[in-house]
Amino acid sequence: MSMFGRMNTIFQAKMSKVLDKAENPNETLDYSYQKQLQLLQNVQRGLADLVTSKRRLQLQHDQLQANLQKLDDQAREALGSNREDLARLALQRKVGVQQQLQGLDTQIAQLETQQEKLTDAEQRLRTKIETFRTQKETLKAEYTASEAQVKINEAATGISEEMADVGLAIDRAQDKTQQMQARAAALDDLVATGALTDFTAGGQDDIDRQLTQLSTGNDVDTQLAAMKAQLGHTDQKQLEASQ
Amino acid sequence: MIARVSGSGQFELPDSSIPELHEYDHRLTEALHARDAQQFHALLAQMIEYVREHGTAVPHDTIVPSSIIIPPEDITLDEAHRFFTDEGLMEPVPA
Numbered sequence: 001m002s003m004f005g006r007m008n009t010i011f012q013a014k015m016s017k018v019l020d021k022a023e024n025p026n027e028t029l030d031y032s033y034q035k036q037l038q039l040l041q042n043v044q045r046g047l048a049d050l051v052t053s054k055r056r057l058q059l060q061h062d063q064l065q066a067n068l069q070k071l072d073d074q075a076r077e078a079l080g081s082n083r084e085d086l087a088r089l090a091l092q093r094k095v096g097v098q099q100q101l102q103g104l105d106t107q108i109a110q111l112e113t114q115q116e117k118l119t120d121a122e123q124r125l126r127t128k129i130e131t132f133r134t135q136k137e138t139l140k141a142e143y144t145a146s147e148a149q150v151k152i153n154e155a156a157t158g159i160s161e162e163m164a165d166v167g168l169a170i171d172r173a174q175d176k177t178q179q180m181q182a183r184a185a186a187l188d189d190l191v192a193t194g195a196l197t198d199f200t201a202g203g204q205d206d207i208d209r210q211l212t213q214l215s216t217g218n219d220v221d222t223q224l225a226a227m228k229a230q231l232g233h234t235d236q237k238q239l240e241a242s243q
Numbered sequence: 244m245i246a247r248v249s250g251s252g253q254f255e256l257p258d259s260s261i262p263e264l265h266e267y268d269h270r271l272t273e274a275l276h277a278r279d280a281q282q283f284h285a286l287l288a289q290m291i292e293y294v295r296e297h298g299t300a301v302p303h304d305t306i307v308p309s310s311i312i313i314p315p316e317d318i319t320l321d322e323a324h325r326f327f328t329d330e331g332l333m334e335p336v337p338a
Contacts, residue, residue: 003275004268006326007249007312113317117250124252127303135306158306161247165312169250172315172322 014164015157025152029136032156036129039163043122046170046177050118053180054111060187061104064097071097079227087227091220100187107180114173121169125162132159245301246294247309251316254298263293264311280320291316 001009071094078086135155142148244261247253256264267290274283290313301307314323 001272002265002268003271003314003323004265004311007314010326011312117317120252121250124303128306131304131306154308155306157308161308161312162306165247165249168315172250 010168011161011164014167015160025149026140028156029139029152032159033129033133033136036125036132036159036163039166040122040125040129042170043118043125043166046173047115047118047122049177050111050115050173053177053184054108054115056184057104057108057111057180060184061101061108064101064104064187067097068094068101075223076227076231079224079231084224087224088220091223094223095219104187107183111176111180114176118169118173121166125166128159128162244311245307245309246298247312248291248294249312249315251291252303253301253307253309254294255301256294256298260293260297264290267293268311275320275323278320283320283323287314287316287318 071090075087075090075094078084078090132155135151139148139152139155142151244258245253245255246264267286271283271286271290274286294313314326318326
C-alpha cells in the first residue's frame, strides 16, 4: 500500500470511532460535538505533560551545568595538591557531563518544536469546533431536507478528520514525552552525583569506562595541560613576587 | 483538491497537482521499503514544500474532508514503519 493509502486507513480507523456510534444525524452531530470537546481537553493535557517534561529536562540542564563548574574546581584543586590521577577523573567526568548537556539541548529543542505544533493544532481545532457548533444547529433545523443529510455527513467527516489528526499529534507527543521522562530518570543519577567520590557509581561497567577514556582521553589531556600551564604560570608569578 | 499535511493543517491545490503528488507518494513508499532514511526525509520535505508552494492554506473555520493525507513532516522512519505494521503508535482498524 502507498503512504497516502496507509495514512487514509489510519485516519479512517480513528474517524470510525466518532462516526459509527450514532443512529440518526442529530445524534451524530451531538455525539461528535461532545467528542470534540473531550479531545480539546486531551490536547490541553498533552500540552501540559509536554511542558512538564521540558521543564524537568531544563532543570537537569541547569544542574549539570553547575556540576561542570564543580568538577572543574575539583580538578584544579586536585592538581594543586599534586593529585593528577584525581584531576584526571574529575575532567573525565566533566567531558561526560558536557556530552550529556549537548544531548539535552537537542531534546529540549525537539520538545519545543512539538509544543509549538500541538499549540497550533489546538488553535485550529478550537476554531473548527466553534464553526461546527454553529453549523450543527443550522443543520438540525434543516434536518428534514434531504440535502441536509449530505451536509451533515460532510461536516461530520471533515471534523472527524481534524480530530483524527489532532489525536495522532497527541499520540506522538505522548510518545515523545514518555521517551523524555525515561531519559530524565536515567539522567537523575548523573545530576545527583557531582562529586568525585561518586565517580564509580552509575550504570557504566569497566569496559564502558575504558571506551569512554579512549574517546575522552585527548580532551582530558588537553585540559590537564592547560590547567598545569595556568598553575605553573601562577606559581612562577608568586615566586617572582616573593623575590 | 484538498491535501492534509498531518500535524500542519490542510491546503487547497489545483487538481493538476494530483499526478505530481502521487509520484512523490510512490517514491516515498519505495524509500520507506528500502529503509533509506535520507531519501525518505528528503522526499517528504520536498513533497510538503510542494504542497505549501502550490497550495493555499484552508482557513481554520472551514470544515472540509481531504483527498490525500501526507505524513507529519517530522515523522521518523521507524514511526513510518509502525504506521505500516499497525504496531505501537496506531490502533488497528476495527473489524
